[in-house]
Amino acid sequence: MSDTRYLAWPFLADHHRALARELDAWATANIDDAHGSDVDAQCKALVRALGRGGWLRHAIGGTAFGAAADRIDTRAICLIRETLARHSGLADFAFAMQGLGSGAISLDGSPEQKQRYLPRVARGEAISAFALSEPDAGSDVAAMACTARIDGDHAVLDGEKTWISNGGIADFYVVFARSGEAPGARGISAFIVEAGTPGFEIAERIEVIAPHPLARLRFANCRVPLTRRVGKAGEGFKVAMRTLDVFRTSVAAASLGFARRALDEALRRATSRKMFGGVLADFQLTQAKLAQMATTIDSAALLTYRAAWQRDQGQNVTREAAMAKLAATEGAQQVIDAAVQIWGGLGVVSGQPVEKLYREIRALRIYEGATEVQQLIIARELLKDARA
Numbered sequence: 001m002s003d004t005r006y007l008a009w010p011f012l013a014d015h016h017r018a019l020a021r022e023l024d025a026w027a028t029a030n031i032d033d034a035h036g037s038d039v040d041a042q043c044k045a046l047v048r049a050l051g052r053g054g055w056l057r058h059a060i061g062g063t064a065f066g067a068a069a070d071r072i073d074t075r076a077i078c079l080i081r082e083t084l085a086r087h088s089g090l091a092d093f094a095f096a097m098q099g100l101g102s103g104a105i106s107l108d109g110s111p112e113q114k115q116r117y118l119p120r121v122a123r124g125e126a127i128s129a130f131a132l133s134e135p136d137a138g139s140d141v142a143a144m145a146c147t148a149r150i151d152g153d154h155a156v157l158d159g160e161k162t163w164i165s166n167g168g169i170a171d172f173y174v175v176f177a178r179s180g181e182a183p184g185a186r187g188i189s190a191f192i193v194e195a196g197t198p199g200f201e202i203a204e205r206i207e208v209i210a211p212h213p214l215a216r217l218r219f220a221n222c223r224v225p226l227t228r229r230v231g232k233a234g235e236g237f238k239v240a241m242r243t244l245d246v247f248r249t250s251v252a253a254a255s256l257g258f259a260r261r262a263l264d265e266a267l268r269r270a271t272s273r274k275m276f277g278g279v280l281a282d283f284q285l286t287q288a289k290l291a292q293m294a295t296t297i298d299s300a301a302l303l304t305y306r307a308a309w310q311r312d313q314g315q316n317v318t319r320e321a322a323m324a325k326l327a328a329t330e331g332a333q334q335v336i337d338a339a340v341q342i343w344g345g346l347g348v349v350s351g352q353p354v355e356k357l358y359r360e361i362r363a364l365r366i367y368e369g370a371t372e373v374q375q376l377i378i379a380r381e382l383l384k385d386a387r388a
């Protein structure tokens with residue numbers, strides 16, 4: 001296990017410290033970080049393994065439905081993502097998507113919806129997905145065009161969603177669509193659409209630089225019973241934002257895991273690579289890089305666990321989660337780039353750990369609110385206070 005001094009920080013409780021240590025031991029024994037050619041099969045196998053290991057109980061809320069706690073424990077989710085990301089990007093993805101995909105149900109679902117989906121998500125028997133983005137509505141979510149027309153006791157979905165993680169392998173999708181109660185963000189509702197529902201299809205599988213299951217979805221006259229609407233009609237945007245409030249901080253935690261792994265790899269190489277009559281780590285230019293990497297990681301970790309702790313205290317975390325995501329994702333990119341530099345030519349060879357990290361980190365600066373969106377959120381909060 002790499003540097004674990006952060007586990008002593010006051011943001012965490014003893015059960016969090018135990019969780020991180022137990023998961024690290026489990027991941028060492030059970031996870032191989034190789035990404036083979038069949039990413040779907042690997043992802044399904046990881047979800048099942050994480051379910052059997054009991055880790056997915058932390059991705060959902062409600063002990064009556066198989067969760068580890070009644071309320072989603074943000075610090076537990078962050079520690080799990082950080083630890084898994086250090087071992088394997090795909091394992092982190094598999095865990096995170098079980099939480100993000102079912103988060104709306106944990107937070108706003110009816111008892112029947114919770115009973116139908118959450119226990120299977122926690123056991124790793126059902127794979128979930130979160131379908132918000134569209135070809136013309138990414139950062140500008142409220143521009144969404146996918147519609148949900150009410151017809152008797154059904155909603156009829158028409159339109160497209162894209163960049164949907166687990167698209168193609170998920171058993172159910174929480175889909176956000178314009179239901180028209182009011183203009184803009186106040187006229188959106190969330191629906192659970194099960195794979196195989198007539199009128200729903202995978203329009204295209206998308207390949208990205210760090211392979212994960214990803215797809216564009218198409219809905220054409222897709223009828224969904226109103227009993228599958230999550231939350232109230234017209235309140236889907238709030239449901240989406242409440243879900244993202246939990247998982248945005250965890251994106252910062254995953255970045256930390258990638259960055260810690262990069263620092264470990266950089267230290268390993270710098271202390272063993274012979275050159276100029278010594279090793280790479282003997283040179284002050286290398287030491288400056290290592291010092292900067294460690295400082296960037298600790299600053300981001302402090303922001304991440306502050307945001308997670310604050311949410312677990314029931315406080316608003318809009319500003320803090322945005323700061324954590326901004327600092328951790330941008331910082332991890334710099335740390336990983338420095339690790340590639342320290343590894344020299346080997347750093348860009350396909351399959352080397354730092355080369356995989358270099359591809360793995362990139363999307364985290366874009367999804368769940370790009371860096372610029374986080375900057376705007378932080379500035380908006382600052383100006384709100386300044387103008388009050």
Ligand SMILES: Cc1cc2nc3c(=O)[nH]c(=O)nc-3n(C[C@H](O)[C@H](O)[C@H](O)COP(=O)(O)OP(=O)(O)OC[C@H]3O[C@@H](n4cnc5c(N)ncnc54)[C@H](O)[C@@H]3O)c2cc1C
Pocket residue numbers: 130131132133135137138139140162163164165166208214363366367368369370371372373376
């Ligand atoms: C690997 C991956 C997985 C994803 N998984 C999911 C998923 O499971 N579910 C889902 O719903 N979506 C998912 N997404 C979509 C993701 O949330 C969007 O890609 C993201 O919101 C950005 O939207 P966009 O790609 O349309 O970029 P655009 O909205 O076109 O933005 C392009 C760029 O513009 C910049 N920008 C944005 N706003 C501003 C501004 N106000 N001022 C200045 N610059 C700005 C940013 O740099 C941004 O990267 C995923 C994306 C990726 C890459």
